[in-house]
Amino acid sequence: MNLRLTNVGKRYAEGVWGVREVDLELEQGIHGLLGPNGAGKSTLMRIITTVAEPTTGNTYWNGTDTGETPAAVRDVLGYLPQQFGVYPDLTATEFLEYIAALRGLDRETADARIEELLALTNLQQARDDRLRTFSGGMRQRVGIAQALVNDPELLVVDEPTVGLDPEERVRFRNVLSSTASDRVVLLSTHIVPDIEATATTVALLEEGELVTHTDPESLVEATDGKVYEYVVPRDDLGDVRREYQVSGTVQRADGVSVRVIADERPAPDATAVTPTLEDAYLDRIERRGAA
Amino acid sequence: MRSGGLSTRRVYHVARADFLQRIRSRRLLVVLAVIAYVGYLVNVGTVEIFYQDSSNEQLYQYAGEPTSAYIGLTAAVTGASILFLAGYYVLSGSLERDRTTGVERLVGSTSTTDRELLLGKWFSHVGLVVVLLGTLGAAALLNHLVHGTGSTDPLWILGSVFLLGLPIGCFVAGVTLLFQSTDRLRGTVGNVVYFFGAMMLAVAAVPAVGDRAPTEIPLWARMTDTIGLFALGELTYDAVLEIESGYDGLGVANFGAGSAGAEVVRFHWTGDSWPLWFYANRFGLVLLGAGFALAATVPYDRFSSASSSSGTGLVDRFRGVVPSLGSAADEPNETVRRPNEATLTPVTDRSAGGFGRLLGQELRLLVRDQPWWWYAGALLIGFIGLTGSAPPEAIVSAAAVWPIFLWSSMGVRMIRHRMTPFIISSRQPYGQLLAEWTAGAIMTAAFFGVALWPVVLETGIGGIIVLLGAVVFVPSLAQAMGLWSRTRRLFELLYLLLWYVGPLNGVPALDFAGATAETAGTATPLLFGAVGVGALVAALTHRYRQT
Numbered sequence: 113m114n115l116r117l118t119n120v121g122k123r124y125a126e127g128v129w130g131v132r133e134v135d136l137e138l139e140q141g142i143h144g145l146l147g148p149n150g151a152g153k154s155t156l157m158r159i160i161t162t163v164a165e166p167t168t169g170n171t172y173w174n175g176t177d178t179g180e181t182p183a184a185v186r187d188v189l190g191y192l193p194q195q196f197g198v199y200p201d202l203t204a205t206e207f208l209e210y211i212a213a214l215r216g217l218d219r220e221t222a223d224a225r226i227e228e229l230l231a232l233t234n235l236q237q238a239r240d241d242r243l244r245t246f247s248g249g250m251r252q253r254v255g256i257a258q259a260l261v262n263d264p265e266l267l268v269v270d271e272p273t274v275g276l277d278p279e280e281r282v283r284f285r286n287v288l289s290s291t292a293s294d295r296v297v298l299l300s301t302h303i304v305p306d307i308e309a310t311a312t313t314v315a316l317l318e319e320g321e322l323v324t325h326t327d328p329e330s331l332v333e334a335t336d337g338k339v340y341e342y343v344v345p346r347d348d349l350g351d352v353r354r355e356y357q358v359s360g361t362v363q364r365a366d367g368v369s370v371r372v373i374a375d376e377r378p379a380p381d382a383t384a385v386t387p388t389l390e391d392a393y394l395d396r397i398e399r400r401g402a403a
Numbered sequence: 404m405r406s407g408g409l410s411t412r413r414v415y416h417v418a419r420a421d422f423l424q425r426i427r428s429r430r431l432l433v434v435l436a437v438i439a440y441v442g443y444l445v446n447v448g449t450v451e452i453f454y455q456d457s458s459n460e461q462l463y464q465y466a467g468e469p470t471s472a473y474i475g476l477t478a479a480v481t482g483a484s485i486l487f488l489a490g491y492y493v494l495s496g497s498l499e500r501d502r503t504t505g506v507e508r509l510v511g512s513t514s515t516t517d518r519e520l521l522l523g524k525w526f527s528h529v530g531l532v533v534v535l536l537g538t539l540g541a542a543a544l545l546n547h548l549v550h551g552t553g554s555t556d557p558l559w560i561l562g563s564v565f566l567l568g569l570p571i572g573c574f575v576a577g578v579t580l581l582f583q584s585t586d587r588l589r590g591t592v593g594n595v596v597y598f599f600g601a602m603m604l605a606v607a608a609v610p611a612v613g614d615r616a617p618t619e620i621p622l623w624a625r626m627t628d629t630i631g632l633f634a635l636g637e638l639t640y641d642a643v644l645e646i647e648s649g650y651d652g653l654g655v656a657n658f659g660a661g662s663a664g665a666e667v668v669r670f671h672w673t674g675d676s677w678p679l680w681f682y683a684n685r686f687g688l689v690l691l692g693a694g695f696a697l698a699a700t701v702p703y704d705r706f707s708s709a710s711s712s713s714g715t716g717l718v719d720r721f722r723g724v725v726p727s728l729g730s731a732a733d734e735p736n737e738t739v740r741r742p743n744e745a746t747l748t749p750v751t752d753r754s755a756g757g758f759g760r761l762l763g764q765e766l767r768l769l770v771r772d773q774p775w776w777w778y779a780g781a782l783l784i785g786f787i788g789l790t791g792s793a794p795p796e797a798i799v800s801a802a803a804v805w806p807i808f809l810w811s812s813m814g815v816r817m818i819r820h821r822m823t824p825f826i827i828s829s830r831q832p833y834g835q836l837l838a839e840w841t842a843g844a845i846m847t848a849a850f851f852g853v854a855l856w857p858v859v860l861e862t863g864i865g866g867i868i869v870l871l872g873a874v875v876f877v878p879s880l881a882q883a884m885g886l887w888s889r890t891r892r893l894f895e896l897l898y899l900l901l902w903y904v905g906p907l908n909g910v911p912a913l914d915f916a917g918a919t920a921e922t923a924g925t926a927t928p929l930l931f932g933a934v935g936v937g938a939l940v941a942a943l944t945h946r947y948r949q950t
Contacts, residue, residue, distance in 0.1 A: 158824075161828040187753050197820040200820065206767070211829075215756070216830045218756050218757075225747060228748060229747070263748075
């Protein structure tokens with residue numbers, strides 16, 4: 113299984129590009145898509161899922177150009193858009209039956225998959241309730257279930273954990289990890305720990321351009337020795353923020369413990385700590401912004 | 404600034420935001436283009452104010468020369484009629500948009516009162532009416548320069564358009580808000596109720612006219628004037644008498660295309676003073692409109708989109724009575740599967756489902772969740788139709804209008820519920836469209852079948868073609884209109900107009916349903932079938948562009 117993008121771009125107006133000149137190749141496994149708001153993540157996902165047409169470039173699924181043959185990817189696709197709707201007067205089971213029919217499953221397979229996915233997403237008790245009565249988190253879980261209903265070879269999920277409580281978020285990560293071994297999964301999120309916990313590679317987008325596509329370790333390694341923690345008086349926090357990239361703060365009785373990314377030790381008492389993917393992401397975006 | 408507990412600043416900003424959102428819609432351009440075209444039609448005589456009388460079996464049609472005053476009146480009455488009959492369908496998307504986009508919840512959480520919100524919406528509606536009338540007035544003015552007689556007087560043309568149109572626009576804006584704020588009137592029911600209500604109100608005072616001259620018509624009847632026909636009569640009646648002193652037709656002017664076989668006689672009219680009662684009438688309409696907008700605060704629920712349904716469907720109610728059919732939520736907790744022990748059934752064939760399964764799903768979406776009285780009405784139509792216990796024209800007319808509640812959701816449902824990405828990225832984007840169409844065609848065939856079977860038995864192949872023409876025409880029109888307009892209202896308005904003139908009033912050329920029994924064996928059902936095929940092709944083209 114292989115998803116390949118060559119020179120993909122989407123122009124919304126003269127001089128306004130959603131994404132631009134993106135070259136990307138994804139094999140089996142989970143691939144995180146990171147980037148600030150407006151970086152073009154959702155646009156890229158809409159192009160991959162054939163919901164939007166690229167202005168330039170091509171997308172290939174197993175070597176087939178999906179612009180010319182969209183069915184090549186639609187046949188094997190599971191897609192959870194960032195903002196999606198449901199038919200509110202259908203029950204969870206009925207809605208999944210509808211999606212299964214759209215995805216071409218027969219009744220027996222659909223029934224079995226729906227049964228299992230309702231259990232997997234912890235929706236069994238609400239299976240016969242109308243979707244209009246669902247909370248945001250429950251609705252999001254229905255979205256996740258529908259994306260998996262056809263056992264997709266290519267799973268594209270855009271901000272899947274938005275609206276989920278911490279327990280369900282961890283649960284979703286586990287679902288993703290347990291089902292990702294034999295498919296290509298593209299996961300876009302602002303929640304870096306979700307990617308850190310699941311992704312085998314990370315693609316970083318900013319202002320519509322692909323900054324890097326690498327494995328999380330390599331991204332983190334680039335920030336090695338540049339992350340420090342130390343305690344500052346509360347009044348000095350503003351100065352620290354102005355001078356350094358602050359990736360975290362913890363309130364303490366004697367001040368504020370700050371976690372900063374800096375090329376040199378920011379204070380004599382600062383301790384170098386092991387960077388996380390979030391540190392690496394912030395560092396990379398900051399450096400690109402400065403450049 | 405606050406006056407009487409009302410913040411004018413808030414009202415202004417509600418109106419401003421709503422107005423800007425509306426006028427930036429590309430679909431409005433189409434409406435404006437149609438309005439501008441009407442401005443052309445009134446100048447070239449396609450739409451006229453006229454009086455009719457017959458003498459020695461010859462029908463005479465008295466219409467005016469295209470002076471500024473006459474063109475102003477014609478444009479004004481046409482604009483007022485369009486606003487009165489169709490304005491509701493143009494204006495009524497505002498509250499629905501706020502509900503679906505979540506703006507309603509944002510506004511609902513602020514200290515903006517319902518009164519401020521609805522007044523702001525009313526002003527926005529009136530603003531849109533001004534844009535529509537301005538377009539009509541400008542088009543009439545420009546076309547008068549080219550096609551008109553005498554000097555072009557902007558005051559007569561624009562003044563008439565706004566004097567007749569703006570008050571009725573204010574009135575319709577208020578009614579729209581009241582209907583859209585009332586739970587049971589905001590959907591298809593309200594659209595149908597408004598259509599018939601407006602039709603009835605437009606002709607309510609006509610029986611009081613009789614053979615009276617315009618000035619002899621009782622004041623109460625004149626005060627019910629909605630689109631200005633009584634005022635037109637008072638203004639232009641004497642001009643008709645000047646050229647035909649023996650005129651003894653209706654004292655109220657008519658307007659439209661007139662009769663093809665009539666001999667047209669032109670009268671010359673260059674304007675006159677508007678009757679005083681008419682100013683009071685117009686002012687009353689404005690007040691009524693504002694009053695309806697304020698009355699809408701009573702049924703308006705600012706958190707309607709956030710409130711959950713109590714499950715009002717028949718199945719839910721039945722479950723309530725028979726607990727054993729209750730949802731799984733009532734049952735003991737089942738084992739929650741942990742992800743790492745998940746074994747999902749592998750999918751080996753992603754093309755095994757086929758069209759039939761999708762059709763079943765679309766049929767379910769189409770038919771379910773109607774109110775109980777709709778199913779009861781459908782059963783009644785079925786019973787009466789199958790037993791042949793009602794005149795054909797009555798049962799066919801009923802069968803042709805009852806499923807409008809189903810048809811009008813076609814094409815719109817996936818947009819309204821933001822399902823488009825799922826459908827476009829599925830393996831059956833065209834299959835879904837065709838399944839939805841087929842589901843609509845099945846329901847159309849069911850309703851028309853029970854009503855038309857005597858015609859089919861009587862006329863054979865001719866009757867079958869009538870049935871097929873209707874089965875192709877109606878769902879295709881509904882789906883194409885829904886996809887294009889992204890609202891159910893356009894189809895509902897067009898279809899109700901067509902149904903009113905064709906099947907209900909028995910005009911054979913527009914009888915797509917075969918209610919008149921005169922269309923079997925003619926080209927009419929074939930033409931409607933062809934229009935249906937064209938609409939289906941348009942819908943498929945739309946889907947092709949989406950994919």
